[in-house]
Amino acid sequence: MKKQWIAAGAAAILLLSTSAGVYAGTKLQQIKAYLDPSMKFKVDGKPFQPQNDKGAVLAPISYNGSTYLPVRAISKALGVAIEYDGKNNTVLLGEKIDGIPIADGFTGDQHTKDPQLTSYNGKDYKDVFFNNLSGNRSSSFILYPKGKYQKLYLQVAAIGKDIERFFVQDDRDDSKLKIDTIAVSEGLKTFEINISGVDELFIYADVEDGGSMFVPLTTSYYK
Template sequence: MKKKWITAGAAAALLMSTSAGVYAGANLQQIQAFLDPSIKFKVNGKPFQPQNDKGAALAPITYNGSTYLPVRAISNALGVAIDYDGKTNTIFLGEKQDGVPIADSAGGDFRTKDPQLTTYNGKDYKYVFFNNSSGRRSSGFMLYPKGKYQKLYLQTAAVGKDIEEFFVSDSDTDTKLKIDKVNVSDGLKTYEIDISGLQTLYVHADLQEGGNWFVPLTTSYYK
């Protein structure tokens, strides 16, 4: 059922919430269709009302015996990430084929391009988050996927001492998406985390005296 909804949603690309200017140069074909607010929806057994990005109710369109649903509203209801590329006039649903490095959306201190700090096990990662302060401490940084991606593939390593607690959370709801302990012996670990529809993430680690935290920002990525 989910795939059918997504397919129908993709056909309704014109209803995607975006600026009117996006379609100024598009090759559009005029049709006669009808809004049908009488159609009701349920998602996983619960009533669902399609809405635009401002929270206003949207009615499905009926055309030639088929019902077309708003892409963004359905993607949000089904937990499928959505993004739009105005240059290619392409809507992306779910994971992207190519990974997008988190480097541009990472915030916080301890980001560095210093070659003395960006190398781990003989490989230079060019741009990293590296907390090498002293003492027992908590450390973290923000990520801003802005609802555009389905998955986060995050690499992290404990240097010197094990990381007692590591987690990634949805900062808007304070919901932890992944919790783990990172050992030095683990090497560089990669976590696959479902982030569909999430706007802002918080990545956190509790560090011991003599322990450092290494996160490559170029090989950690969204999809």
């Protein structure tokens, strides 16, 4: 049902460009439609008010016997990521077909491409986050998905000592999206995390003296 709402929202964007009266120099076509601010909505039984990115209230559009909803507001309400591909004039909803490595634009301490530090179990991952400092310590970094993706597939390995406390957090409101442990015996552990609508992620682990945290940035990715 939720995906059907999203599809309807996407249709709102696409179908509103199908009528007579083409504007000069564009592929847009002019139509006559009406805003209907009186219409109310509920999502999973709870009142919902469509808004734009700046928080302004949006009214649905009534056209030719159908009601069209703002796709970005609806996708946010239903927890489905949305992105607009301006180059191809395409609205992208949900998971992407191709994963985007978190290595793209990654910054922070313990980020390395040193060939002596980027290998794990015989495989060179080329670009990693590797906290191999000494002492009991926290190990963390921030990612910036900017609300463009539905899922994060994050790979993490504990080396030397088990990681007893690990979490991924929405940095906007400190809500925990994943809480777990990572044992050395598990090898490279993959976490699948729903990050729809999340702008910033805080990844954190407690690492004991003699232990290390290894995160391959090339095989951890957004979708």
